[in-house]
Amino acid sequence: MEDKTVHLAPSCPIGGIRWNTLWSKMRNSCTNDLGVLQSISTRLVTMQSSSDRSDHSGLFSGTLTQLLAAVSGTLFAISDGMSYGWTAPIIPYLISESSHIKTTKQEAEWLETLIMVGSFFSLPLTIYLVDKIGRRRSMLAAAVISLLCWIIIALAGRMLYIFIARFLFGTASNMAFVAAPMYVAEIADHKIRGFLSSIIYLMMLVGFVIVYSVAPFSPFYTVPVIGVVILLIDFSTFYYMPETPYYLVYKNQIKEAKQSLQFLRPGKDIDDELNDIIQAVARQKTEQGRLSDLLTVKSNRKATIIMLVLNGGQHMCAISVVLMNLHLILKEGDSIYMPPEYVAIVFSVVMLVSSQLASLQVDRFGRKILLVVSTLVSGFCLLVLAIYFSLKDSGYDVRLVSWIPMAAVMIYAAGFKVGLGIVPIVITAEIFSARVKAAGMTIADAWYVVGSIISLQIYQWLSNAYGLEAPFYLFAVCSFLITLFTIFCIPETKGKTLEEIQMMLKGESDELAAIRSRQKYSTFVNEIGC
Known part of the structure; x- marks a missing residue:
């Protein structure tokens, strides 16, 4: 059978252009494109391997300063757990004949209730402070109040002083448990925000373990002394931690917000994140900040x-x-x-x-x-x-x-x-x-x-x-x-970032999808070096 395949000679001229020249250019172009594709493929494999390794190595790479800020800022919750659990083992002692403070059963019931009463009536103060002086200073103020409460209890000779301390414990608890979750959520990288936000509960449970283990078997003043020591450590360590970048941007302190981010994200380019925070806060400020x-x-x-x-x-x-x-x-x-x-x-x-x-x-x-x-x-x-x-x-x-x-x-x-x-x-x-x-x-x-x-x-x-x-x-x-x-x-x-969560709650799925797409594209481009 006759071979009807058409063979174009490399030297055959087409429209004034020699075919071998065109063929050479096409081959070189394909070779270059293939090299680019191979480079991209290699980088994608490397990215996937790195991602797999990071999944196995944990969520905490590059987040040490965030962890330190969260831990030092929530140490007060140990004291708070101790104060909540304190009445269970201590009331049997107080109503006993051997108590150094004579206590009726009705007074013992008030010991449990006053901490909640103090928490409830401190609401206006808490709302004012967390936005006026910031999350960090509110947490420090709560630590100081709790410290004074333990000192009052340790030295108390009358039930009235313990009542005052329990009421103030409620005030401090309300301030701290409003400010601390806000603080942690606003400093944390989204990949570990859930873990850092849960630390406050872990600290509180440590307080329960301490008070249940120590109070029934030791003198009355032992638990207050432990509480004082914990709060001194809390204040002396958290004092040196920065305010949240979100709050600083909210107060138009952009320079301080950048410094805060640099501390919380060491060795990282924080300009994009700072811009995202500025845009997020600006967007959220368009809503009227009324209770309604x-x-x-x-x-x-x-x-x-x-x-x-x-x-x-x-x-x-x-x-x-x-x-x-x-x-x-x-x-x-x-x-x-x-x-x-x-x-x-x-x-x-x-x-x-x-x-x-x-x-x-x-x-x-x-x-x-x-x-x-x-x-x-x-x-x-x-x-x-x-x-x-x-x-x-x-x-x-x-x-x-x-x-x-x-x-x-x-x-x-x-x-x-x-x-x-x-x-x-x-x-x-x-x-x-x-x-x-x-x-x-x-x-x-x-x-x-x-x-x-x-x-x-x-x-x-x-x-x-x-x-x-x-x-x-x-x-x-x-x-x-x-x-x-x-x-x-x-x-x-x-x-999800805090801004993405807001968009999700607003039902802005298209905008959220666009943001996620841009983030993935930006990451892809940066990784492949384009």
Whole structure:
């Protein structure tokens, strides 16, 4: 068969151009393009390998100064946990004959209540301070107030002085628990913001462990002395940390904001991030900073609803009831395997360990999945307690399974702290815009206090009227309802900047997608060296 393939001779002229010249140019061009493509491919492989290595090496590369600022700034929470847990082991001593301060049962009840009263009535002061003097100075002021409170308690010879100290503890706690989450959220790189925001809860749980372990077995003044030492360390270390760049930009202190970023992002080019912060704050300042904007502005309204459900939901999942009635629950369940003093220690340690595990995973798995797991586990444990007490009150012999209440509260401690004990404070610090963040965080803290009081009142009323199982059935149902709310109503904020979260709450999905696309393109171009 005849070969009909057309062969163009390299020397064949086409339109005045010799084919060998054109062929040479095309071949060289393709070779150059192939080299570029190979270079890009090699760099992409390198980028992927680096990404894989970074995933395995952890989330904390280049974030040491952020970690130092967060840890030093939240040391006060150890003292705060000690002050909250102090009444449980110390009230039996105060109402005993051996007490150096004669105390009635009514006065003992006021010791538990005054810290919440102080927290509630300090709301206007907190709103004013966090925006007027800043997050950092508000945290330092709270540390000083708490320091004075421990000194008053250590030297107190009358119950009146302890009452004053407990009220001031509530004031300091409100200031600190509003300012600290704002501070941490505004200094943190988005890849570890969840972990750093959860440190405050870890510190508070350390305080519970200390007070439960020390107070029942040592002199009255021992816990106050420990509190003073911790707060001195807190003040002396955090004093040298910078204010947040967001707050400094909000106050038009651009130079100071850049210096803050340089400290928090050592060795990195911070110009782009500074510009992003300036644009984000400018955009958020267009909203009027009125209290009513928490309801009238779409993104703030969504944030407020999420905050109310999560902060109130923590207590409707029975955490305050369990913490303040642990001894009674175990006693009513005929749990004779471990004395209440030791159960309290184990309970607090379980909470601490599970919180630590959750803090390491909140930026890996995200906020929503931890909340879903936590609410399901908490609801299941509360349901088990309710069924156990129902059987017991119905006359069934439960002696062979009298270990169930103790096991249920231990699993509950772990399950609650995995999500409900960590995530609400992380999300609340992320979802409010800069203009209303102080008001939003303060209301969140106030609602947390109110939720605690409401849940305790519900528990007392239902248990007295219908038996101990009744409130636990209700709390179990609330836990499962919060699971549904989490799945359908709470956005995932993992890995997003504060500005991206605001856009997501506003429903600006197109703008958010464009920003993410530009960020990925910019990173790609920088990495391949174009």
